[in-house]
Amino acid sequence: MARKIVRSSFFFEEDYKEQMAEVPEGKLQPWPDNNQLRYIGKEITRIDGYEKVSGSAVYTMDKMISRMTYAKTLRCPHPHARIQAIDTGEALGLDGVLAIHTYENTPEIEWYGNSYLYDPHLRYEGDEVACVVAETEAIAEEALDLIRVEYEELPFVINGEEAMQEDAPKIHDSGNVIRGEPSQYSRGDVEKGFEDANAVVEGSYYAQVEIHNPTEPHCSVVNWEGEKLTVWDSTQGVYSVRDGVAGALNMPTSKLRVIKEYMGGGFGSKLWEGKYTVMAALLAREIGRPVKIVVDRRGMHLAMGNRPDSQMTIRIGAKEDGTLTAIDYHSVGAAGAYSSGTGTGWPSVTMFKCPNVRTEEYSVFINAGPGRPFRAPGRPQGHFSLDSAMDELAEELGMDPLELRRKNFTDKDQVSGNPYTSNLLLDAYAQGAEAIGWDRRNDPAGSGSGRYRRGIGMASQIWGGGGGPPAYAYLKLNRDGSAKVIAGTQDIGTGTYTFMAQIVAEVLEIPMDDIEVILGDTGVAPYCGGSGGSTTAASVSPAVRDAAEQMMQKLASGAAATLNIPEDQLQYADGVFTDRNDDTRTRTVSDIVGEMHEQVLTTTGARGENPDKYAINSFGAQFAEVEVDTLTGRIRVVKVVAAHDIGRVLNKTTLLNQMHGGIIQGLGYALMEERIMDRNTGKVLTDNLEKYKMPTVMDVPEIEVIIVSDGDSQISNTGVKGVGEPATIPTAPAIANAVYNALGVRIRSLPFTPDKVLDALYS
Ligand code: MOS
Numbered sequence: 001m002a003r004k005i006v007r008s009s010f011f012f013e014e015d016y017k018e019q020m021a022e023v024p025e026g027k028l029q030p031w032p033d034n035n036q037l038r039y040i041g042k043e044i045t046r047i048d049g050y051e052k053v054s055g056s057a058v059y060t061m062d063k064m065i066s067r068m069t070y071a072k073t074l075r076c077p078h079p080h081a082r083i084q085a086i087d088t089g090e091a092l093g094l095d096g097v098l099a100i101h102t103y104e105n106t107p108e109i110e111w112y113g114n115s116y117l118y119d120p121h122l123r124y125e126g127d128e129v130a131c132v133v134a135e136t137e138a139i140a141e142e143a144l145d146l147i148r149v150e151y152e153e154l155p156f157v158i159n160g161e162e163a164m165q166e167d168a169p170k171i172h173d174s175g176n177v178i179r180g181e182p183s184q185y186s187r188g189d190v191e192k193g194f195e196d197a198n199a200v201v202e203g204s205y206y207a208q209v210e211i212h213n214p215t216e217p218h219c220s221v222v223n224w225e226g227e228k229l230t231v232w233d234s235t236q237g238v239y240s241v242r243d244g245v246a247g248a249l250n251m252p253t254s255k256l257r258v259i260k261e262y263m264g265g266g267f268g269s270k271l272w273e274g275k276y277t278v279m280a281a282l283l284a285r286e287i288g289r290p291v292k293i294v295v296d297r298r299g300m301h302l303a304m305g306n307r308p309d310s311q312m313t314i315r316i317g318a319k320e321d322g323t324l325t326a327i328d329y330h331s332v333g334a335a336g337a338y339s340s341g342t343g344t345g346w347p348s349v350t351m352f353k354c355p356n357v358r359t360e361e362y363s364v365f366i367n368a369g370p371g372r373p374f375r376a377p378g379r380p381q382g383h384f385s386l387d388s389a390m391d392e393l394a395e396e397l398g399m400d401p402l403e404l405r406r407k408n409f410t411d412k413d414q415v416s417g418n419p420y421t422s423n424l425l426l427d428a429y430a431q432g433a434e435a436i437g438w439d440r441r442n443d444p445a446g447s448g449s450g451r452y453r454r455g456i457g458m459a460s461q462i463w464g465g466g467g468g469p470p471a472y473a474y475l476k477l478n479r480d481g482s483a484k485v486i487a488g489t490q491d492i493g494t495g496t497y498t499f500m501a502q503i504v505a506e507v508l509e510i511p512m513d514d515i516e517v518i519l520g521d522t523g524v525a526p527y528c529g530g531s532g533g534s535t536t537a538a539s540v541s542p543a544v545r546d547a548a549e550q551m552m553q554k555l556a557s558g559a560a561a562t563l564n565i566p567e568d569q570l571q572y573a574d575g576v577f578t579d580r581n582d583d584t585r586t587r588t589v590s591d592i593v594g595e596m597h598e599q600v601l602t603t604t605g606a607r608g609e610n611p612d613k614y615a616i617n618s619f620g621a622q623f624a625e626v627e628v629d630t631l632t633g634r635i636r637v638v639k640v641v642a643a644h645d646i647g648r649v650l651n652k653t654t655l656l657n658q659m660h661g662g663i664i665q666g667l668g669y670a671l672m673e674e675r676i677m678d679r680n681t682g683k684v685l686t687d688n689l690e691k692y693k694m695p696t697v698m699d700v701p702e703i704e705v706i707i708v709s710d711g712d713s714q715i716s717n718t719g720v721k722g723v724g725e726p727a728t729i730p731t732a733p734a735i736a737n738a739v740y741n742a743l744g745v746r747i748r749s750l751p752f753t754p755d756k757v758l759d760a761l762y763s
Contacts, residue, residue: 001025001026002024002025002026003024003606004022006023006469007021009468010468010535012530013268019469021609023469024606027608027717028545031718034710037506039502039505040651041649044652045498046653047501048497058261060219061217061219063221063232068290069133069135069284069287069291070291070292071132071133071276072134072137073129073279073295073299074129074130075125075129076129078153078156079158079367079681080155081122082152082154083149085149085150086102087148088100088130088148096135098134099286100132100133103116103119103120111248114172115338117275118130123365124303124367126299126369128279130147131276131280132147133283154169156169157176158677160364163364164362171367172365176364176365177362177365178365183343183359184359187355187415188326188355188356190327192326193355193356196317197317197318197325198397199393203313203314203389204313204748205748206309206311206312206749206750207312207750208309208674208675208750208751209306210668211692212266212306213689214266214269216234217294217296217300218276219293220274221292221293222277222281222291222293224281224284227255231257232258235260235263235266235270237530238258238488238521238525239529239530242258244273245258266492268372268373269304279293298688301675305340306336307377307380308335308336310331310332310342310378311332312330312384312385313329314327314348316389318404322397322408326357329360336369336371337368337370340370340373341373341378342361343363344379344385346378351461352408353412375725379729380666380728384750387733387737388746391737395445405621406429412615416615419614421614421615422714423617424619424645424708425621428643429643432621432622432623435623435641436625436639438458442742445741445743445744446741446745452627453627457623458621459621460620461729462619464617465538465616465723466535466647466716467533467537467540467607467722468609469606469608470606471489471529471540471542471543472526472528473486473500473526473543473544475551475602477593477600483515484516484518485515485518485547487500487525487544488526489528489540490531491519492536494536495651495654496536499537499651502650502651503545507551507552509575510574534721534724534726535722537720538647538721539607542608543605545605547603547604548603550604555592558592559592563579569581607716616712616715618647618726620644620646623641624640624731624734625738627742628739628757633755633757633758637671639702640704640734642706643707644726644727646707647710647711647722655705658723659723660705666731666732667731668694670731670732670735670736670752672694673692674750674751676691736750
């Protein structure tokens with residue numbers, strides 16, 4: 001298929017991202033539904049599963065190179081301080097210490113415009129003060145204690161609304177409100193909308209700071225060979241790390257290779273290069289040896305990103321029949337000490353049909369670790385306020401809360417007015433409601449009795465995730481008929497290796513065992529975007545299919561040539577071409593490649609363009625049943641039903657992995673996870689996994705997953721929309737509404753810890 005270059009844009013994390021891309025000119029036939037496919041959509045275990053469970057998989061942390069050295073970071077103990085003096089003499093004298101970098105002896109590298117790599121102005125507890133490299137990790141650790149730093153402690157602010165006050169300590173010279181003004185959106189006439197309403201509800205909601213806590217810590221191994229730098233990194237984006245590190249070090253990308261092998265999660269905290277990688281690269285260059293840097297769990301809690309908090313006020317008006325007339329939304333989000341998006345209003349703007357909507361959202365600097373994208377940035381917060389308020393509105397109107405959502409279903413994108421390529425939300429509502437037994441809920445809320453009260457609630461979800469170009473894949477055939485597929489994407493634990501092999505197996509009809517998958521290496525693999533925004537499978541799978549289909553065409557012409565018959569006289573099944581007129585005459589894939597001697601058959605596949613004038617979104621609803629112990633205030637989630645339209649499922653097993661993970665993460669957000677800071681000292685109290693509570697297997701409810709969609713043929717040749725983020729968005733709001741249904745009192749602040757439950761019940 002001929003190629004062309006286009007300007008293309010699609011939704012990635014918090015925004016539309018516009019890029020140039022080479023795309024196929026034509027379109028492949030869409031695949032039929034999964035029940036007519038052999039590998040796609042089936043329960044297929046991960047091709048890298050054995051390596052992972054046996055411990056033989058080499059993660060970045062396990063990477064060993066001869067002459068390896070180890071780096072450790074000294075972090076600021078204060079929420080806001082300026083370094084007056086720093087003395088590294090004693091630390092440098094320690095046997096085995098090789099070098100120490102501070103702001104005094106390191107080139108001034110600008111770090112995202114806000115600060116320098118080592119900045120004497122320290123803006124949060126955990127900000128980087130110095131980095132030591134030594135022969136062993138233990139020596140580096142010991143050396144940190146020997147660095148003498150004199151800090152001038154500065155006044156600090158750790159609350160977003162307080163940071164907006166005139167007299168608040170300034171974290172950056174530009175002021176604490178990022179860009180100096182709120183982000184705003186509006187359509188229609190909100191005041192008029194409220195005038196037209198028969199019922200209006202208003203509420204203030206708070207969603208807390210959540211820490212990513214991927215299982216695998218942030219880490220890099222860096223190695224210079226002359227001018228060339230290789231970085232092994234635990235990252236969601238090898239190409240973004242390549243560009244970011246090259247930019248920071250002011251070196252050509254051709255001299256930088258980034259490799260990500262196995263990876264234990266990122267959730268958005270590993271989308272871009274970390275400071276630690278650049279710090280390690282500078283030390284490695286100085287000492288002429290490879291450096292390994294692993295961020296410890298405390299460093300991850302303080303400095304590797306978080307889901308920013310959000311103080312939200314939402315006002316919704318509706319007609320008597322439930323038709324929405326206006327939504328007014330206001331939020332303040334604490335970005336931490338460096339710039340990051342904190343908007344949470346998108347659900348209110350896009351989820352329901354509503355002619356009059358206004359949002360005003362402030363992102364504010366505070367003296368705390370910087371926010372980063374976190375699994376559906378802004379959405380769990382924004383749906384907590386929106387879906388709670390929708391429930392309050394339903395009660396005000398005397399309506400079934402699910403019926404209120406159905407009533408305001410939209411088949412058009414509320415911002416652009418474009419229709420969706422597909423939207424099966426109504427099916428998700430219906431099937432989810434049936435699976436949870438929606439009729440069993442308390443009506444009215446809180447009408448149960450006894451110590452343990454059960455309740456059922458639900459929430460909905462909208463996300464992007466359709467992906468788009470650019471994304472490319474190479475496919476090569478070996479002489480024995482086996483294949484190798486190579487793409488510059490990465491498997492962050494979601495199953496990318498496996499679906500790439502499935503697609504090649506589906507098209508070429510060769511066993512999955514004969515397919516080698518190479519990804520996560522800028523040195524060999526063609527460009528793909530970062531694994532974020534639930535776009536990986538949606539962007540990469542069509543490129544892999546395109547490469548495989550092109551290969552089929554090459555093989556067909558090769559078979560025709562070796563059999564000396566026209567192509568249309570061939571039939572193909574399970575890796576074997578047969579002459580229709582004489583079924584004794586056959587050629588296998590390896591026969592064809594073999595006859596071509598040392599030539600290697602290769603193709604390059606590309607992700608096609610998204611359709612014009614359509615919106616691409618995933619949709620879903622989750623339903624939760626909870627049991628609240630009214631004596632202790634503990635909430636047990638009994639069951640979660642997740643019903644989603646996410647386009648085609650590529651692999652049922654890894655789909656369930658992602659759904660379960662997202663729901664468990666959402667449960668943690670609903671009930672226990674929270675960064676707690678001491679208002680007197682400005683320090684983080686929850687800087688380890690003992691104090692920062694995460695769900696364990698004891699907290700996991702029964703989970704039922706219902707996928708109401710098959711391939712969306714309008715968006716790509718595989719029709720995938722993506723599931724990673726949709727899985728977690730509605731969980732906490734559904735649990736919150738279930739708790740209301742159990743108790744009849746509303747809690748407006750996450751997480752729903754026992755003290756808040758008791759407070760709501762008895763005060
Ligand atoms: Mo993004 S928060 O890594 O999907």
